[in-house]
Amino acid sequence: MMLVISEMSTHANDPNATRRGESSLVEIRAIQALIKQVERADKSAHRDVHNFDGPQFQYVLEQLLAYFIQAAQKALATSVGGWFNKS
Numbered sequence: 001m002m003l004v005i006s007e008m009s010t011h012a013n014d015p016n017a018t019r020r021g022e023s024s025l026v027e028i029r030a031i032q033a034l035i036k037q038v039e040r041a042d043k044s045a046h047r048d049v050h051n052f053d054g055p056q057f058q059y060v061l062e063q064l065l066a067y068f069i070q071a072a073q074k075a076l077a078t079s080v081g082g083w084f085n086k087s
Contacts, residue, residue, distance in 0.1 A: 051057060
Protein backbone atom coordinates (compact mmCIF):
# COMPACT_ATOMS: atom_id res chain seq x y z
CA MET A 1 0.00 0.00 0.00
CA MET A 2 2.93 2.29 0.69
CA LEU A 3 4.16 1.74 -2.88
CA VAL A 4 0.80 2.82 -4.28
CA ILE A 5 0.76 5.96 -2.14
CA SER A 6 4.36 6.75 -3.13
CA GLU A 7 3.52 6.41 -6.80
CA MET A 8 0.47 8.62 -6.40
CA SER A 9 2.57 11.36 -4.81
CA THR A 10 5.29 11.02 -7.46
CA HIS A 11 2.82 11.51 -10.32
CA ALA A 12 0.67 14.17 -8.65
CA ASN A 13 1.40 16.80 -11.36
CA ASP A 14 1.27 14.43 -14.32
CA PRO A 15 -1.77 15.01 -16.62
CA ASN A 16 -2.13 11.25 -17.08
CA ALA A 17 -2.13 10.79 -13.31
CA THR A 18 -5.91 10.66 -13.03
CA ARG A 19 -5.94 7.29 -14.75
CA ARG A 20 -3.04 6.10 -12.67
CA GLY A 21 -4.76 7.44 -9.56
CA GLU A 22 -7.95 5.62 -10.43
CA SER A 23 -6.06 2.40 -11.05
CA SER A 24 -4.17 2.94 -7.80
CA LEU A 25 -7.46 3.29 -5.92
CA VAL A 26 -8.62 0.05 -7.50
CA GLU A 27 -5.38 -1.58 -6.40
CA ILE A 28 -5.83 -0.27 -2.85
CA ARG A 29 -9.38 -1.65 -2.71
CA ALA A 30 -8.18 -5.01 -4.04
CA ILE A 31 -5.42 -5.12 -1.43
CA GLN A 32 -7.91 -4.27 1.33
CA ALA A 33 -10.25 -7.03 0.13
CA LEU A 34 -7.35 -9.46 0.09
CA ILE A 35 -6.37 -8.46 3.63
CA LYS A 36 -9.93 -9.07 4.85
CA GLN A 37 -10.01 -12.46 3.16
CA VAL A 38 -6.70 -13.48 4.70
CA GLU A 39 -7.88 -12.35 8.15
CA ARG A 40 -11.07 -14.41 7.80
CA ALA A 41 -9.09 -17.45 6.69
CA ASP A 42 -6.76 -17.04 9.65
CA LYS A 43 -9.66 -16.79 12.10
CA SER A 44 -11.36 -19.86 10.64
CA ALA A 45 -8.10 -21.80 10.80
CA HIS A 46 -7.84 -21.17 14.53
CA ARG A 47 -11.52 -21.83 15.26
CA ASP A 48 -12.50 -25.12 16.90
CA VAL A 49 -14.57 -26.73 14.16
CA HIS A 50 -15.10 -29.94 16.08
CA ASN A 51 -16.52 -28.83 19.39
CA PHE A 52 -16.09 -32.07 21.33
CA ASP A 53 -17.49 -30.47 24.48
CA GLY A 54 -20.70 -29.19 22.91
CA PRO A 55 -24.17 -30.70 23.20
CA GLN A 56 -24.30 -31.71 19.52
CA PHE A 57 -21.24 -33.91 19.85
CA GLN A 58 -22.57 -35.48 23.04
CA TYR A 59 -25.85 -36.26 21.27
CA VAL A 60 -24.07 -37.88 18.32
CA LEU A 61 -21.83 -39.85 20.64
CA GLU A 62 -24.84 -41.10 22.64
CA GLN A 63 -26.59 -42.18 19.42
CA LEU A 64 -23.51 -44.00 18.15
CA LEU A 65 -23.09 -45.72 21.50
CA ALA A 66 -26.75 -46.78 21.47
CA TYR A 67 -26.37 -48.23 17.95
CA PHE A 68 -23.19 -50.04 19.00
CA ILE A 69 -24.88 -51.54 22.07
CA GLN A 70 -27.88 -52.59 20.00
CA ALA A 71 -25.66 -54.22 17.35
CA ALA A 72 -23.59 -55.99 20.01
CA GLN A 73 -26.71 -57.31 21.73
CA LYS A 74 -28.09 -58.64 18.44
CA ALA A 75 -24.77 -60.23 17.53
CA LEU A 76 -24.36 -61.86 20.92
CA ALA A 77 -27.95 -63.08 21.06
CA THR A 78 -27.66 -64.65 17.62
CA SER A 79 -24.27 -66.25 18.11
CA VAL A 80 -24.81 -67.35 21.72
CA GLY A 81 -28.29 -68.65 21.02
CA GLY A 82 -27.03 -70.57 18.00
CA TRP A 83 -24.12 -71.99 19.96
CA PHE A 84 -26.15 -73.36 22.85
CA ASN A 85 -28.99 -74.71 20.73
CA LYS A 86 -26.75 -77.03 18.63
CA SER A 87 -26.88 -79.89 21.11
